[in-house]
Amino acid sequence: MSERLVYLILGSKGAGQDDVVSDLVDFGVADDLKPQVFVSEDDVSAWGVEPTIHHKQVGLNRYSWQGFEAGLAFEPTGDVVFVVADGLADPADFVEAFFFWFQESGYEIGRVITVADCDRISADKRLLPWYDCCIHFSDIVLLSNRQTVSNKWIEEFKNRYAKEYYPCHFELVKKGRLANPSFTLEPQPRRISKLFDEVDVSGGNGVDALAYLDDDVEIGGVEEEEPEEDDEEEFEGGDPSKDPFLARVAKARRDRPLPDVSKLLG
Numbered sequence: 001m002s003e004r005l006v007y008l009i010l011g012s013k014g015a016g017q018d019d020v021v022s023d024l025v026d027f028g029v030a031d032d033l034k035p036q037v038f039v040s041e042d043d044v045s046a047w048g049v050e051p052t053i054h055h056k057q058v059g060l061n062r063y064s065w066q067g068f069e070a071g072l073a074f075e076p077t078g079d080v081v082f083v084v085a086d087g088l089a090d091p092a093d094f095v096e097a098f099f100f101w102f103q104e105s106g107y108e109i110g111r112v113i114t115v116a117d118c119d120r121i122s123a124d125k126r127l128l129p130w131y132d133c134c135i136h137f138s139d140i141v142l143l144s145n146r147q148t149v150s151n152k153w154i155e156e157f158k159n160r161y162a163k164e165y166y167p168c169h170f171e172l173v174k175k176g177r178l179a180n181p182s183f184t185l186e187p188q189p190r191r192i193s194k195l196f197d198e199v200d201v202s203g204g205n206g207v208d209a210l211a212y213l214d215d216d217v218e219i220g221g222v223e224e225e226e227p228e229e230d231d232e233e234e235f236e237g238g239d240p241s242k243d244p245f246l247a248r249v250a251k252a253r254r255d256r257p258l259p260d261v262s263k264l265l266g
Contacts, residue, residue: 003107003108004078004079004080004081004106004107004108005079005080005081005107005108005109005110005187006076006080006081006082006083006102006105006107006108006109006110007024007080007081007082007083007110007111007112007113007185008083008085008095008098008109008111008112008113008137009021009082009083009084009085009113009114009115010085010091010094010095010112010113010114010115010134010137010138011085011087011114011115011116011117011134011144012087012088012117012120012127012130012131012261012265013043013046013087013088013261013265014046014087014117014120014145014265015087015115015116015117015120015144015145016115016117016144016145016173016176017043017051017084017087017115018039018047018049018050018051018052019051019144019173019176019177020113020115020142020144020173020176020178021037021039021051021053021082021084022051022052022053022176023176023177023178023181024082024178024181024184024185025037025051025053025055025058025082026053026054026055026181027178027181027182028181028182028184028185029055029080029185031055031056031057033057033078033079033080034057034058034059034077034078034079034080035053035055035057035058035059035078035079035080035081035082036058036059036060036061036076036077036078036080036081036082037051037053037058037059037060037061037081037082037084038061038062038063038074038076038081038082038083038084039051039060039061039062039063039084040062040063040064040065040084040085040086040087040089041062041063041064041065042065042086042087042088043084043086043087044062046087050062059077059078061074061076065086065089065094067089067093068090068093068094068096068097071097071100071101072097072098072100072101073101076105076107080110081107083098085098087261088261088262088265090258090260090261091130091133091134091137091245091258092133092245092246092254092256092258095112095133095137095195095245095246096240096246099195099196099240102196108187109187109189109196110185110187111138111139111140111184111185111186111187111188111189111190112137112138112139112191112196113138113139113140113141113142113184114131114134114135114137114138114140114141114142115142115144115173116131116134116135116141116142116143116144116157117144117145118143118144118145118146118148118149118153118154118157119145119146119147119148119149120145120265121157122148122149122153123148124264126259126264127259127261127264128160129256129258129259130258130259130261130264133245133256133258135161135166135168136191136192136193136244136245137191137193137195137245138168138190138191139168139169139188139189139190139191140168140169140170140171140184140190141161141168141169141170141171142171142172142173142178142184143157143170143171143172143173144173144176145173146172146173154172158170164192165192166192167190167191167192168190168191168192169190171183171184193243193245194242194243195238195239195240195243195246196238197238198238244256
């Protein structure tokens with residue numbers, strides 16, 4: 001990791017984010033790097049304890065989530081930063097607040113990670129649209145709390161997104177541990193959302209612009225045609241208003257409102 005990276009971890013309260021972030025930091029971050037973890041004050045109360053991390057240089061920090069209008073206010077100094085979203089926050093609100101914070105942070109995006117609470121999702125299908133939003137922004141989905149679900153249910157849950165051609169990876173969490181934390185942290189974009197993509201056809205820090213070109217476009221030797229104006233609508237990186245989960249029909253109402261997870265979790 002040569003650049004400074006920030007990771008966003010999504011998931012509902014009690015999904016196991018504390019164990020996951022502990023595993024990622026202890027076994028995925030090199031000893032000579034300084035990791036920082038930011039967790040919600042409310043989630044610390046919900047967990048009872050902060051994540052138990054043994055990395056010698058780790059910094060544990062708390063933030064107060066007061067909603068999208070208040071945004072996110074913290075100034076990280078670590079080499080690798082983990083922002084664990086408040087487990088009762090609307091994920092669309094949190095992602096948008098994180099996006100605006102990220103724009104001024106000086107960090108590169110590592111990955112967006114969702115920790116999915118399989119037991120609760122299988123027990124209450126009303127959670128599905130909430131997690132649909134999380135997974136829309138995610139590069140990797142960690143399937144946690146699987147005590148009451150079958151392998152068949154896991155496959156059906158994964159197929160829900162495979163049928164929509166989601167490129168994100170799905171990995172199992174076993175007793176709070178990951179098979180390969182370094183793989184989880186590999187900063188390779190796998191998300192279907194373009195929100196964090198830097199649209200720079202000359203070659204920038206975001207997704208390779210060549211990925212957006214048609215298959216029949218030749219590179220080098222042949223003069224390329226100027227793109228039509230309509231084609232530029234495909235480049236939606238960096239614009240929350242173009243994202244289906246962040247678009248609004250009014251200032252205070254989104255086009256795709258999500259259920260209040262605090263009511264679903266009790």
